[in-house]
Amino acid sequence: MIMSPGGAMLILLPVLCLLPGASRAATLAGLGDTILGPEKFEGIANFSTFLLDRSSGMLFLGSRDAILAVDTYKLNQKPQKIIWDVPEEKRRSCVAKGKTEVDCNNYIRLLEFLGDGRVYVCGTYAFDPQCAFLELASFTLEKTEDGGVKMETGKGKCPFEPSQHYTAVMAGGTLYTAATSNFLGTLFDISRATGPEQERIRTERSINWLSDPEFVSSAFIEQTPDSNPTGDDDKIYFFFTEVAKEYDLYTKVKVPRVARVCKSDVGGMKTLQRRWTTFLKAELVCEDKPSGQRYNILTDVFTTQHTPGDPSSTHFYGLFTSQWEREELSAVCVFSLSDISKVLDGPFKELKKTCENWINPEPVPTPRPGQCLNHALKAEGYESSLKLPDKVLTFVRDHPLMENSVTAAPLLVRKGITYTKLAVTQTGTGEELKGAVLHLGTDRGELHRVAVVGQNTTLLQEVALFTSQEPVNNILLHQGKALVGSPLSLASVQAEGCALYPSCQVCARARGLGCVWSTVEEVCRPTTANPGPGDIVDDALRKCDNEDGRCNPAIRELRVSIGLRLLLPCTQLSPRPCSWEHPPHRHTRQHNSDLEVTVTDDSLGRYVCTCQEAGPGIRDPTPCRRAAYQLSLEGPSIGGTIATAGGRHVLAIYILFFCGGLVFGICLLYFATRRRSIGHKGNHLPDNSLSSEKGRDLLGSSATPQSPSSASLLSEGFRLTEKRNGTATSNTSTTLLSNNGNGGAVIHNKPSNGHGNSLYANCNTSNSGLKFTSEILTANLLDGRTEERKRGRPKRIERESGDGGEADDGLEDGMGDAMKGLVEDLASFPMFKSPAPLAQCEESSI
Template structure:
């Protein structure tokens, strides 16, 4: 059997195994998932725009715009190509940018209201905008036949990875983006409309200090319930470096900023600048523990009472600058609380003592307020008529003294959420709670029920591969449209029928769900739950002893010296503690417990968290996890726990295939050497430097680069310039078997994603699709691994018919082989160490407590 024959047999088997695993992961969900094959070779989806009247979803991608009918996902998407001319791409590369970045990444899609969509893209670091005709689904053409374009500076970022957000308000575009090639200037601006009305923020660090824009929202006053004649407002959410804290490190704080729709700037002071720009700090903090979450990653805007703008709430997704472990928290802020803070005292830095104080006095009319009936009655029909003292004050004091504070609804350790959407249950005064739809950076969708002050994890659904972070979630007609840079999924998002089992349905009892024993299904109910704990009462009807605060004890059979981590899912922001046998070989990491097994550490381990009880604010203890560590039976020959059995089996299968391949190569090489010995042929002195030698051995004198078509696709490090500073970003390699791999087929095995979470229209997740037409290749180190004897590291040469061992040139060749093989085995060990299954768990670093 030749080497080519072995590869031809094994390659289809490996493809079938991996493809079957993927299908099994996504099957059985009852929902529709579209992969890269469906999208006609288009990737890097970053912007979603949904026409709710027709269900048509528009996706902004790299060099293309797609239209997908969410009601008929089996139909092929419509596609518009809007790429960059080759000459412009070369000019972009000549300026120091990468070829990947020098494409046209569509970052803005907004309806204009006249049957067109306003489209903007990075266009090789020269942002351009165009108009998409919905009736014909084509871009408007210029007189020369090309795409009719206008400058996108101030409307769209220059770089694909830059944080960005935009919102359309009454046909006018408001954006928050960088406005120069280097990415060092930041503007919140009115980007379209009459030229005299295009205004922006002041170029001052007191206004914007190295911000990372997240989201924006247009809040329109109710026309039938606006007695003061207040103006419509636009809110922007971002994270920036705080200037009010004088610390040794840069402290990041989340902000909310507000501008007014009718603002046209000042007459002399603040010409073409906002006169109503005010900002305040958002504080998401659990006061009992003192934990503060200061990095804002996403915001979802919703009205608790549909049609009432005053009932608007903003659900914010946070993480912490100070925590070394991945963590996420959700806080909710009301529009009324934000308005109270923006109407409160201003913050000022007094230059004499470098301390922040409240300024006195505040001029009249109040700086930063929107136009209303009272101001118009006093003769201020426009911001152009405001006095200079008012404009000077608001220019120097954009920050408010008070902060908008909220306690977290949810805290999860070890999970990094990237996107958030919220479904409210009930209506009006009968509002029961909310369901949080949370997307992770590993392609999962989590559902969390929030009732009162308690959060309950309902389900965790894997939608995409672990290398595809979720970067878009849209809710429409009871469904969630979930997107990644490569894929799109449509899943059911509302209704008690989501919860398939009795236990899951019981955990959603606070949302109005109840398990029907006759139908064996979860159904909605209007009956109020009885007194006591809602979830525990519902769980008892499932004939299970396990409740929300009474988990069943899991027995773990362990061996001495084993190091394991006992998980405890913390859904409440309250602290968790462990009761366990007195042993010094334990260490708690947030809510989880690390245990090194000794004879003294065997026994029961119970995790208890502090949660809010029904109808009261005082935290009460709730048991979240229970384990029993038992020493495994030595006569059992190393019993494998069922939880890890599949992983061990997978490792055995991997070693079997590796051994099989090594055996085939060893047989092939020995047979080759014997035939050469019989014919009396010997390698020359310089055989190790010949072309045949290079094919088999890694030369220590000539470094060799790894093959681009090895077992794992190569990952190229992309360089991200965030706000003008070059930083290293993590590049992950997607392994997929889509594409035929032929010379004319697109292969997605080389798809690279640069993950840089952002929100609004700034989901800057993009990658590079490499076309590969070659098959799998093994590196020379693996080929040479068969030549070593297991005991001495040397290979016995085949003796000639005379029975005496050859010497001279053969010995020199063997020495060269051993040198090359030693180098090859060292490289093989380095390659194997990069696989997760061969890595030993890294020691966990001690957490450092920091506070603002």
């Protein structure tokens, strides 16, 4: 049997599409990392809650209608599963109330250890929150006598709606939550949700207390006897964003807040009955003072102790964005517990106003409103909050907000990227704290690692874990690993150690973390030797082969063609601006700190990006060169992969290869048909012949094989007009270069997004006629393209066969009529009447 070229290509296409995924899987396996995709969980999805048993390494995942248990030491084993869904009649009742069928499921939003071998589990349960008890020994939900799940109300413990902002923390076996408390989602409470009924207290229903909040995180700070000589009470901190009532503006201004309540608070006797008497809140300010840029939307908080075992060394790393910026933007600020305590012990803000002006502030009564019980208060006879005077309770009811703010300068600012989750690992402790590594999850399924040493911030790695439609929604750190989750998948990746940085350049950027490159073993090793004076990263980079420095990158030469569109990257991690030096022409446009260039004769030359070094406390930033490129012209060649919209010579090459391949296929089909017609004595061509089929793509592969062990940043091409939700809106492909950290550009293109999807061309067949698709280029491809052309690599071409009915008859009569029909078909394509548009490709963005 003779197979047509089109049939052979249809068989090869799935193999070609799977090759990048196989390469990616090998890369992750080589690093000891593991990714569990949706197929591993057998239809269970919408993971939203993580709970890790650090003693056993068992990770519990809350999802839609199910609870899963995954052994983090044996990720290849099948997860344990408990189904906890909603009865059909309750689901129908939920839909009848106006909710969608998707939302009328049981989304597990709370998993907390109770300390008696059980886990407290709460779910939305079709907009009627319910809680149950999970027995760890048997991994089953407690049952009632009739065999049903033993449940109790979850109102005030779990949100009604799956997408509502929510946080909870367990403190000494008692659950503290911040959630909505009604079906409509209009009432908000910070409450003690479990324990004796008389001690279940909550916030006052007042906009001065909570004004349309979006809860983010919570933390329990437990005092130790050694560090608590005053006998101060343990505290619970809540972080959220709310609409500020202290600003008289025509629009709603959102501000980030931190609120504090005390563990032993049981409310007041008459005033503030079953309400917090210790609720105080303050504004968090993440601002770059020299530029005046403020980041006012809090999205995540990570709590850590700089000195393990010392609660006073607690720091809160906050992830922020801006209400006023149209473009995507993320910033990280860190706040210390001592700074927050100072603000909460400071003056109160007066919110009461008359019709004309502010009234005089009320005098602060004694004992101080809002303070936690300690030895001094108990000595004065205030053993409980029930004994506090009414004047103290009235004052704290009317003055929950503090006058001063907790301020910090951003450690990191990234434009064009939305970070969703944050985790922090530290090198050294206490006074010997060398630095920290920020593990940042993006809304496109990526994990970024950023080193913070002193006032210097350096991008170390960008790793694609999931598809671009799966945002990172959980990061847990455990025994040197980062457990990263999305709504559909789970990944376990290395998070600590110098072996994480497998190249000299990346290892040099981690010098401040105690890493040094071994030229003999060609590996990154930990070292106890203190780095020398000066810029330690710059000194370490100079020892690498490329002679790069952090502020003196080597010039990277790029061979380009006229009409090509490039995106030259310049990674900037501070709020200060970046500027470009380039030839004097107007074919450039800056995207955040990157530069888009359309190649013309006037645009050839040197491009240098200079950014302003900035960090906490730096008021006079110094310029630092971050990237340098040299664009030089290269003549067109049949082996190249650059596509230009208006180049006639490139169009001629496309047509030549198209016609040559078509004639070759027709010749093969002609001889096969002749042999078949002789054998069948004049029977017609079968319906499955090439000439009678539609949608066969003759797609030659020209993807450059990528090294799976490359240590550079994983980056890839994306369309300049592409929206961040993955919808491509432009027909012109763009070349994206990526630099590795703050130093010179270390270029790498990632071959896959981790799930076997090709990043370069749509592996699905189409029926839209003749198309030309341009390869997404990286610097490795640009630098080595001349050699590849000498080897005569084929051009990527997508072709669609036409109707084909007349071609069948022409093959019976001879090649002459077939060629005539081919000419007529080609003449009918609008492609030959106007410049050829570039085919849209399915791509994953950075």
